[in-house]
Amino acid sequence: MRIGLVTPWFGRDLLGGAERLAVDLADRLAERGHDVTVLTTCAPSWSAPWNRNVLAPGISRDRAIRVARFRVDHTNTGAFREINRAILATPHDACTAGLRVADEATEAAYVQHNINSTALLAELARNAADYDRILFLPYLYGTTLRGWHIPRTRSAIVPCLHDEPYAYLEPVAAMMRAAPLLLFNSVGEYELARRLYGPSIDRRAVVTGSAVDAPRTVTSRSPILGFVPETTPYVLFLGKNRDQKGLSLLLDAYQRFRALDPDSTLQLVIAGEGTEREQSPSVIALGRVSDDDKARLLASARALAQPSANESYSRVLVEAWSYGRPTVAHGDCLATALPMRETGAGWLATGVAEWQRVLHEIARADDAELSARGERAAAWIAQHASWSRVIDRFESALIDRSPSDSTGKRPVVHALGHAQYGDALTKAALRFDAALRERGRVSVVTARERDPRLGGLVRDTLDVAPDAVRIAYATGGLPPDLTGSDILVTAEAQLAQLMQAAHRARAVLALNEPTQRAFASAGIPATVLPPAFDDVAWNIAPDQAMLRALQGANLVLYAGTVDSSSGLLEIFETFENYLTFDFDARLAMVGPIVDPDYAEKLHRAIESVQLEHRVFLPGVVSTPALAAFYRSARIFVCNRSWLDTGEALVDALAFDLPVCATSNEYTQSLMRGCGVLVHPAPRIELAALWKVLISDPEVRATVIAGQRRRVAELSASASLDVLEAALGDA
């Protein structure tokens, strides 16, 4: 494979995590025989001016790698500093997934005055086709933000994402939504990306992991700036001294620890760029150290402290484990907390008091106990942090997965009687239409009547190719003009006329299992067309105004049609009880109002207890607005007596909302043992169950893990395979 790697700075002496990763990836991919070209700038490092060309432009050879350097643009560093300061000043609790942290002009200026190279972009525009894949890393610099879309399908982002204000900028979110391939260094980094950009990243996301070199054996015992690691008990911090790296938290905790235990011999050693500036008493500040000194420091430390909450993969944490040393990591950093929980090879601490407590524990523990703790990560390292496995995963991800060839097959027409905005069957037809087109088929959706809000997505029935295969969607009545060559797709089998019509169809696809069983009992073979998460439709920015309006209180969500079978009156009554536990809560019942009388009854019930300002009943809303509801909600509730496509429930599963639904044959077959299904019970008990699902982290995590497994089974491709099988070779 010919692989390009775009990164703002490249050099073997650079110490930043992303810079080291770029070198490692280039080396290891080249070792596997790939032709690797690094496309980078003439700026030497992150700490040098971003608009000054220090290194010479042109092509050079670095071991097996071709390095192409391009001149940086003369961006305005003063303006960038101002913008950057403003963005970084966003408090962490003001960063909400899906909400932008800066206005459009600020975001545009951030990209414009970042490190940029027009010459590099021009090279990409000229020669991107020469590469099989072009990797961009990390996510927050101009070379990535302005370059990733040039190679289009060939680009792959290695974001090295952190939970920091930059990650909430719209240019970053747009890239994460549209890039064809996202490669993550850790499960924690992937989880963060999923939370920030939504479940639609799943199909394009691969956790490749990252690795560290094998431990070095160093025999020297000479002092490092007067400090001999082998003779003193110490906790080690290794990293850049930057605000985001959490060093001040560690220093604060250490000073408190010393104040309580002044006789302790436990030292704090800090090493890395800028650490020499720290002048705290009892802290040994070494500044930047050589690789040999770093190895000695790691090998002799009682434990390594990683207080940063902004990591996509903590290299030093894994390095410490590779030396058999235990580590302390920040409890709010998913990328480090997840492997820490998995291995148990150290401690998690969040606030300063917890860090202080852990320092006491490290000071008290004997050597054998600490070593035993560090050794717990050995199996994890073999599985996740060996380069051969990481590069295996990279190679497998980088192989282009071309869509199946559908050339020469007949066009497909999805025929609806009445195409309605927000209607489940219409959405299903549109989903299949888009997916078939993605597989290279000619496909259109037609309807006799259509909601004007559907725009050009649905055409007139007359506007159809004569040789097309027709898929007729039936709901609430007979499908339009069903013929023997049509495929019938339906979610109901109660209508006698529909049953008769089904006999004439070439194939019957049932949108749920109970419908399929009903057809089967009438002697009509039907196949279940399983529901799927429509990651294409949901790959959008949520409505900002709606998302903002929905913050600040726990939101209980129902999405689906509002009709007499929706059981919404009972849901509302349960919500009244729920307010006993959660006074600020809100309830949203979103979806097309199919039965206005029922909606009126619901309105009256809401008004009778003056809960209008707590309960939203907006009818059908736009997809970005619905995305805002899904992104803001804490629980999804469903009391329907039957489901058509079950799509709203699948969406809830994908958006990681614990689902609490009434148990019936529809929900049982769709959920297959995930979520929480309930039988009739007093409202107060149901309300208390909602409360547990919303606020109990353990129960929530268990339920969501099960739901993730189920949504993985409900893939769009599995559903489309069933449809294509019904289409046969047409």
Added chain:
Amino acid sequence: MIDDGNRDLDVTALMAKVHEQIGGNFAASLVSSAGSIEADITTLVAGMEEALQAAESASAVRTSLGKSPMVRRLQPFQGLILRALAYILRDQRNVNAALIEALRKSMRLNVRLAEELDRLKTGQSRTS
């Protein structure tokens, strides 16, 4: 109440958490049955259920002070007043909810007893 289809969940532990939320344990749910009870008992039960529903509705948390002109003057402080009321009356609401539930269960028990009596009476008349 909770379906045992989800193998990842310990339903008993989850129900314990539910009861913890409510603030007290409920007795095991009584089996409801739709036996043949006499029409006057059915009417009586329907009336009791109606009264219970009214009590249940009135015991819900208020999130508005209403729309009367007098109350309108308190509008700026509505949030604060409601919060205070919700906090002060929290225990009372829990008691009310538990009492309503107990009454409802007591009612079901009465229905079952009435059914049993009915069955016994029927059996006695056949044997005599």
